[in-house]
Amino acid sequence: MASNTTFTSGAILTAAQMNNLPWGIVAATAGGTSGSGYIRNTTTAVAITAVGGDVTGMTVSWTALSTRIYKITLTLNDVYTGAGFNPLLIEITDAANTVKYQARRLFPAGDTDSITLSYIETGISGTILRKVRAYGISNAGTFNTNAGSALSTYVIEDIGAA
Numbered sequence: 001m002a003s004n005t006t007f008t009s010g011a012i013l014t015a016a017q018m019n020n021l022p023w024g025i026v027a028a029t030a031g032g033t034s035g036s037g038y039i040r041n042t043t044t045a046v047a048i049t050a051v052g053g054d055v056t057g058m059t060v061s062w063t064a065l066s067t068r069i070y071k072i073t074l075t076l077n078d079v080y081t082g083a084g085f086n087p088l089l090i091e092i093t094d095a096a097n098t099v100k101y102q103a104r105r106l107f108p109a110g111d112t113d114s115i116t117l118s119y120i121e122t123g124i125s126g127t128i129l130r131k132v133r134a135y136g137i138s139n140a141g142t143f144n145t146n147a148g149s150a151l152s153t154y155v156i157e158d159i160g161a162a
Contacts, residue, residue, distance in 0.1 A: 008145055023158035026070070029127060030037065030061040037062050037156035044154075045056070048088070052135030054137075058154045059131035066125040069157045073118040076152045079141065089135040090117060100130065107141075122162045130156065 004020050007013070026037035033039055037060045046055055064070065072092055077090065087104040094100060101119040132154060 011065045022160045023068070026060075026062040026064075026156045026158055028060050028062055028156075030129070031057075031059040032062075032140040041152045041154070045078075046134075048134045048136045048141045050136045050138055052133060054088070055132040055134050058152075060154065060156050061127055061129040062156060063161040064126065064128045066123055067162050069120060069122045069159050069162050070124070071118060071120055071157045072130060073116070073155045073157070074153070075114065075116040076134075077114045079113050079115060087137055088115070089137055090115065091133040091135075092117075092119065092130055093133055095131075097133070099105065106107075106114045120159075 004017050028035055028037045030038070031037075039058055039060065041055075041057050058074075074090065074092065076090065087106045090103045090105075091099050092101040100121065101117065103115065103117045105115055107113055
């Protein structure tokens with residue numbers, strides 16, 4: 001679909017133009033919060049091990065349309081590194097653990113920090129599952145999920161027509 005154009009006085013808004021607009025947070029078919037494709041993780045601190053694995057509670061499934069663009073945003077707050085990560089590895093994967101997006105970050109020993117990543121996905125359709133995986137590579141640590149304003153979040157949004 002074509003992008004929307006500048007509206008002028010007297011212009012009529014069409015259904016096609018409305019369909020070009022973002023639809024917001026996706027409706028979750030599994031995971032998410034209250035049927036929506038976002039998670040404000042409120043469990044206790046989450047361990048990050050050198051072996052790595054799925055981050056509990058940070059999985060969302062939704063029904064995607066191939067004609068839409070999706071933005072996935074993850075923020076992990078109060079990441080505590082203990083002896084230091086070399087590096088910290090965060091992944092967004094599908095159900096089969098195929099990496100869709102990966103971010104690496106080095107933290108000094110004993111540092112507490114945050115990391116936010118986002119990526120765009122399009123051309124997908126049907127039931128889609130995306131989950132968060134975390135690895136300490138050579139060390140272990142934690143990130144908080146319920147530390148007041150330092151909550152970790154995971155959001156999947158429809159940001160417009162492809």
